[in-house]
Amino acid sequence: MLGQLLGSLPRFSPVSLRSLHCAMKPLVVFVLGGPGAGKGTQCERIVEKYGYTHLSAGDLLRDERKKPDSQFGELIETYIKDGKIVPVDITISLLQRAMQQIMEVNAQKNKFLIDGFPRNDDNLQGWNRTMNGKADVSFVLFFDCDNETCIGRCLERGKSSGRSDDNRESLEKRIQTYLQSTRPIIDQYEQTGKVRKVDASKSVDQVFTEVQEIFDREG
Template structure:
């Protein structure tokens, strides 16, 4: 009798766990760092080894800019070319839709790496206002890298990326925007004990070793 009950429970357990997953709010890790710090590269590595979905705020904005008939296309294009931060309402709308679409396609996928957001105080407040009860921010993964290394990497990437902002003039503006607007946000999260910092100036494999240690510890 006991063995039969245990067998029945073992058969039901996957379904029970699946139903629990359906009720989960999105679990979010913000991935921050300067342009060229390697955020996208490391996010790709994480997705290969862990159950996360990678959402790049920049890629979503560039995709929306290129989408035929987009009401925000021209506006986004102007902000990106000037190295400025796109209004938070647009970015959050795109992020929220991407998370909802992902979970609708597979409700078990509720862990997200949000790369390149929040980038300033307005982003942070906008997220709290719109998403505070709809998603849980677990921690911030901060890829720390010198400005010089970031610029050199982006210029090299620009030779094949086709990105209009991978040029020295735009990069200088992006670096200044990052220093003035994003670094203070990282400092705020750090005071809350929610930041894990990784030295991103090293090669991809060395950086990922540290990333794995953080993710394994955070579960």
């Protein structure tokens, strides 16, 4: 059943692929950190100052889940509520579609912050398999924050966010998933010198000061 659904996922058409190949290649910064580390808040500031386009893997999945005609809505909802990682083909397909739509409008808008991805080795292998030669990963922006601070922030956010996963039970599951699956990916990138770490336990302004130093240095 899942295989049949994945077979109907939206893909780059050959024409779109040729157009992107002729245009500037997407330059990607992966933004990683635990739930509540402040990734979305900092991405908003990076977009404003440095002209990137922010793509949140989680937001794309949640938006897809809400579509009444989505084939994957129920499946995505189940994974998210259980704190599990959605199958990689679904996530990459949504990221591909978002980048394609933006670059079709303006090929010069080729700098993307991809937040909350890759979240495990399957994500990373799927990205490498699907996007090899089609996008360049500049570096990984890692927001490092202790678990209790992250949970506290998410619980506060949950009072107004309406997100079904902003509750303690789901958060504890998500933290464990992050520690078991995402931290090893960060460690892998660290070995290749691609990780830029920020102390995300500080105030929003203090964190952004560190972020600016990184982006000013990286160019």
